[in-house]
Amino acid sequence: MAVVVSIANQKGGVGKTTLTLNLGHALANRGKRVLLIDVDPQFNLTFGLVSLDVLKYENSNVGTLLTKESEVTETIIEVKENLHLIPSHLNLSQKEIEIINSYNRERRLEKALKPILPDYDYVLIDNPPSMGIFLVNSLTTSDYVLIPLELSYFGVIGMQLMFNLMRMIKEETNEQLSLLGIVPNKFTRQTKVPKTRLKELKETYPNAPLLTTIPQSVALEKAQSQGLSIFEFDGDGRAAKAFLKLANEVINLVERR
Numbered sequence: 001m002a003v004v005v006s007i008a009n010q011k012g013g014v015g016k017t018t019l020t021l022n023l024g025h026a027l028a029n030r031g032k033r034v035l036l037i038d039v040d041p042q043f044n045l046t047f048g049l050v051s052l053d054v055l056k057y058e059n060s061n062v063g064t065l066l067t068k069e070s071e072v073t074e075t076i077i078e079v080k081e082n083l084h085l086i087p088s089h090l091n092l093s094q095k096e097i098e099i100i101n102s103y104n105r106e107r108r109l110e111k112a113l114k115p116i117l118p119d120y121d122y123v124l125i126d127n128p129p130s131m132g133i134f135l136v137n138s139l140t141t142s143d144y145v146l147i148p149l150e151l152s153y154f155g156v157i158g159m160q161l162m163f164n165l166m167r168m169i170k171e172e173t174n175e176q177l178s179l180l181g182i183v184p185n186k187f188t189r190q191t192k193v194p195k196t197r198l199k200e201l202k203e204t205y206p207n208a209p210l211l212t213t214i215p216q217s218v219a220l221e222k223a224q225s226q227g228l229s230i231f232e233f234d235g236d237g238r239a240a241k242a243f244l245k246l247a248n249e250v251i252n253l254v255e256r257r
């Protein structure tokens with residue numbers, strides 16, 4: 001039965017999509033059966049994985065799934081062995097209003113995924129940088145939240161918003177939700193700022209598990225722009241090693257429970 005993990009942070013550009021894509025590849029490379037879901041109307045994850053094919057899925061994507069126009073099995077694309085995707089689409093933002101006005105709107109994704117959870121080990125959901133109905137659906141159906149964080153001043157302060165949202169979801173729709181951990185991203189030693197922020201983060205949220213730090217890496221950016229995972233682009237580099245370490249850490253945390 002799949003463990004469902006939301007990759008979430010309401011702050012934009014912190015690495016949610018990068019983390020979803022590369023952690024997904026890392027888990028699949030370790031032989032885990034992985035389903036990625038893109039619930040972001042910006043469809044960056046989908047574009048990263050299938051490029052212009054994103055246009056082909058107008059009638060079978062996460063939006064048509066949430067409005068019940070599609071069956072879940074129709075929406076799944078095989079990216080490679082062990083790595084599947086439910087894509088987003090250009091028209092997802094238009095669907096938002098329809099979903100907001102529909103019955104049981106917070107549980108649409110949970111209900112849609114139920115039949116296929118036994119087919120996977122991990123479901124990773126990439127979320128938009130906003131607190132709308134997509135993020136609520138995603139957190140309602142998740143066992144865990146993984147929060148990528150940029151170690152800037154606003155990044156650390158913004159964590160409180162995520163924790164507030166998680167508390168609300170736990171009270172209202174998903175008592176089981178728990179924090180898998182925070183993943184500090186774009187770490188660099190070129191300035192003292194990230195190190196100072198990391199220390200502040202530990203002091204402010206002593207109970208939040210801090211997972212493997214991902215270094216600032218040009219290779220990651222280049223890989224993304226070419227539609228490749230870091231393992232395909234620069235498999236021996238620092239970023240690939242960090243993602244592999246993170247994948248092992250996630251497996252240990254999730255599977256020992």
Ligand SMILES: Nc1ncnc2c1ncn2[C@@H]1O[C@H](COP(=O)(O)OP(=O)(O)OP(=O)(O)O)[C@@H](O)[C@H]1O
Pocket residue numbers: 011012013014015016017018019040042044127128129185186187214215216217218220221222224
């Ligand atoms: N560790 C890193 N080193 C260098 N560049 C990175 C790193 N992580 C992410 N990036 C780059 O930062 C940009 C934003 O990353 P990404 O798209 O993953 O963030 P996001 O949180 O998904 O953004 P959004 O909130 O818009 O969905 C991308 O260009 C990505 O390639």
Ligand SMILES: [Mg+2]
Pocket residue numbers: 016017018040044045126127
């Ligand atoms: Mg993104």
